[in-house]
Amino acid sequence: MRYALILIVVIALGVYYNHWLDIEHKRTAFPALLKEVSENNVSLFDVKKAIFLLVQLSCEESKNKLEKRGSSVEECLEYQLSFKTECDTKIFRLAPIKFTDTKELLDYSKRYHRCIMPSGFSQITSRQYS
16 A cells, blocks of 8 residues: 555656656747857747747646636647647748847747737747847
């Protein structure tokens, strides 16, 4: 019985730690990309990936605001997935293959965030990541 309890505690801690790592990865991906773009060129693929992680994080960090509106994080993430292809095409169709400027990267990220997030949840500002 004691070993079963220890096993349950270890599994619960492992799940919590994995969730924490996932959130931390989403939280650091975009600032790391901004730092990298100021030093080197960054590919469009890396930009799309980091920006999408950032908008996913926006849903997770807006949990209370979503619940006040009668929604949930899961619904927000589903909403994003339903508009991902449309927003990718709309925002990135004329984007450069390589990004070399932080200002340009922030501009694309703000536009993408406004396109894919439910209204009232678009909140990327340059001072957050500058």
